[in-house]
Amino acid sequence: MTATVYFWQIGACACAIALAPLFAGWVAQCRAILQNRSAPPLWQPYRMLRKLFRKEATLAEDASWLFRGAPYVVFAAMVLAAAIIPSLTTQLPAARVADAIALVGLFATARVFMALAAMDIGTAFGSLGARREMMIGFLTEPALLMVLFNAFLMAGTTALPAIVQNTLAQSHLVLHPSLAFAAVAFVMVLLAENARLPIDNPSTHLELTMIHEAMVLEYSARHLALIEWASWLKLFNYACIGFTLFAPWGIATHGVSAGGIALAVLALVAKLALAGAALALFETGSAKLRLFRAPEFLTMAFLLAVLGLLVHLLLKA
């Protein structure tokens, strides 16, 4: 371990923090184009952050430290998650401390704090959003774990960098049926976890239909900026988990050189561009599911992931 490794670790985190709004802007742009609207500029999310950080924060009268603190906790959890996920390089010191199961725990921590903060101020919409979020959460977590177990079994480890190295070490491209099942399940979990259609509508103004947005209605200024940034980071992280598990090509593995990292950044941007466009395409074509269809959707994700496991264990495929 040299100082450079720590340098790249910090660099990977900074890259995630900086790129996440761009990714969100790209998805919004693709959506607008697909809907025949004139698209907002790619850097609109950065403008939004600048606007929000300049504003004066307004707090509900009954807000406690929990409400004020939650945005920082949520943002920190997402940055930590970004530190574990090998988005650019597999040589991440942080990934030795925490494996993929800890990653799921980080997401859960953020969720719990967000839900508690939403209930803290005691508005009807806050608790409404919180209870819906917890319902979605308790369905997505097992499905996500099952997806991860697929990869764990394949690589024989719960460390994400090792999974990447294992996949990249294979001399030729092998299509694993079990991973195909897991990939579909993962996309379904990604949609539900990131408040995207068909589970939640990120662009609605109808409070009664909201899940994620209902929880953050009372936030303003820097608090809201952190929450928005954290949710973009979450989407970015999920995309990177997807690349790690199913498309790790381009991630720097052997030693860390500036050239390797540059290549990894290029590969990451290309993959994000594709993933963002695909996400927008899928969202444009879907209507939002009735809330009580969400369990069916997520149970399906869980089932697919379990099928992947069975295929791997029973058929050794």
Place this chain on the structure above:
Amino acid sequence: MSPDLIAREGLPLPANVPARRLLVDADGWTAAAKQLHEAGACLLALWGADERERNGQFQVFAAFLLPDEVAVLQLAVAGERPLYPSLEPWFPAAARMQRAIRDLLGVAAEGGDTRPWLRHGGWPEDFFPLRRDVDAAVAFPNAPQPYPFVRVDGEGVHEIPVGPIHAGTIEPGHFRFSVVGEKVLRLEERFGYAHKGVAKRFETLPLLEGHRLAARLCGDSTVAYAWAYCAALEAIAGAAVSPRAASLRALALERERIANHLGDLGALGNDAGLAFGLTQFSALKERLLRLNQELYGQRYLMDYVVPGGVRSDVGPRMVRQLLDEAAGIERDVAALRAIYDEHAGLQDRFKGAGQLTPSLAKALGALGLTARASGIGRDLRVAMPWAPYGELRPIGAMRMEGDVAARVQVRFDETMESLRLCRLLLETLPQGPTSVAIPGIAADRLGLGVIEGWRGPVLVALEAAAPSATRRCHVHDCSWQNWPLIEHAIIGNIVPDFPLINKSFNLAYSGHDG
């Protein structure tokens, strides 16, 4: 068929549709209401008038829709004891209108809900702004009072208050949900936030200017209201507009219907998460509105309908432009309809949501588009066609399911039919003047204007005073009847489906609050 009483004793009433008026006492009021109920009539409007300076009495008017005519009951109520029998037992829709009459005139129905409806503390409880001896200019400090909503008790039951300020750019209204989990046990509405005292304002306007105020009561139905006002005025004056003016008015009314239906269809897609629908339909609606701006000088055709005719003519070049546009919209709507019909996710949201069964719709007196989606195929353009609809022979839309999907289908059907009517109107546009002069008007004559707007029937009851002054004018929107239906349609649905269900009704706030 009209009940015996109306057929025997009803006096003809000037209106653009067949109408009769019957003067009754309190017993006759109840007896007639019973007969009308048995004859399948539904309540069209209920309003009051202060006649104490003439004969020491108040008047209460109730207009009913019969299959082929409008019947108006007129009841005299003693000025010193302003009480009258409630219509609620036979016509549940009367409840809120009776509360409004009490708030504005101090004439109360016996029994029923005693909470205020339009009065939100803007004036004291013993002050009645619509009485003739009250100065409209007098102002009071706003003193909001608590409003006791009906509470639902039970384990895990809690309330979600929504509004009157909403997140979107929409008008004010309060919705109080009692829910257990996500399931709605009860919804209670509260309106009146947009009450402007339009009825009082009418009394200060000359007869020939009132149409401008009527046109501004509810912006999305401006043509319907202006036409209803002008129809009432022309009925009192005994004036007939030229066939060309009638056709041009119908063209404007159908364009209003198309514009609103297109907007709603897009919004319904959006509320189900399909933003694609919103952008497509919004673009279509915008095309129509821009052509309105170009050809009529006003996007929503406000003030196009004027007493005696219409403001401007449609020339041969405009006819061609309008025909081309209609063809384009028809093609695009057909394509979008196929997308909506075949989108599994969208249909899953639409089907079965917010169901209003035909029997419930009938019992509660549903009107207009909402009623037509619940098996009540009443369309005044078909049932009692006024000029020029008699020759156009419009085909009314009807669905039986009463859910969001049915209301979407009725909108599609009506859009297509209105496009057909537009084409027919443009192809057979009669020659003649676009406007005639209104002759002098005899005082104290009551006239009705009833027009099937895009939402449903709108009614204007106009009474003239001295040659060109307005004695009173009552304007009624079918939202009065249809708002309570949502309280029923939502029961058993889940909270996140409410915006979609509400949008499928898309009722008026300003038009209701007056």
